Amino acid sequence: MTADPLRIALIASSRYPIRQPFPGGLESHVWYLARTLSGDGHHVTLFAGPGSDRTLGCAHLQVRTLDVSHAARQDVSMPSMWFMQEHHAYLQLMLDLSGPLAESFDVVHNHSLHYLPVAMASAVPAPVLSTLHTPPTPWLESALAVRSGAGAHFAAVSRHTAAAWQHAVDDIEVVPNGVDLDSWPEGRGGPHLIWFGRLVPEKGAHVAVDAARRAGFPIVLAGPISDAEYFDRMIR
Secondary structure: OOOOOOEEEEEOOOOOOOOOOOOOHHHHHHHHHHHHHHHOOOEEEEEOOOOOOOOOOOEEEOOOOOOOOHHHHOOOOOOOHHHHHHHHHHHHHHHHHHOOOOOOOOEEEEOOOOOHHHHOHHHOOOOEEEEEOOOOOHHHHHHHHHOOOOOEEEEEOOHHHHHHHOOOOOOOEEOOOOOOHHHOOOOOOOOOEEEEOOOOHHHOHHHHHHHHHHHOOOEEEEOOOOOHHHHHHHHO
16 A cells, blocks of 8 residues: 555444355445455444354444333334334444544444434534445435535445436436456356346346346346345236
8 A cells, every 4th residue: 555544434333244255246345345445554443233244354334222211112103123223223333433433433434224324414523425235215315415515425336326316316426336357257157147136126036037137047036035025016
């Protein structure tokens, strides 16, 4: 490295660990990013679900969980427990980044799908870059609508994703997901095509099926059925 190393906080999912096998592309992206930035000499600290890979060469921020009392659970406003746990984890993290950890980082890179890192970005002294991995969600749109704009910056993993968010974010840098070619060496090939990912409309498995039919190849699909109606109507 020629430049001084940066102190980087990476925010990922509070529920899913950053380790192989990856639950999805977001976790894979953060894993490779943490490993590469650490390998380049930067000081990386990762906030992610318990059990994340300890061989990445980075520090880890603890996920703070919440023990909701019996009385609070009986209240009519009580949401699902996973919602409360996730809300509490990100609330604690953002308060830490704006309080006791305020001078600990040069940049905060947010990859989570949660609204609080966006809504509270202006409270953090360091610049907060949020990478948008998905189409718009109501919670993130709400956070974008109330943010002050100070300290908040945005990138998207594709031009398509950036275009989907343009109604809410007017300045989005496009930084495509990287691929570690050493981890995907060319194989011997075979008689089948393969597609893998979550079986939801935006992932386009039905397009892959159509392409395979046109090319005259059988195709194998691998992945969780996250949208049963789509699977039954377009895939099965």
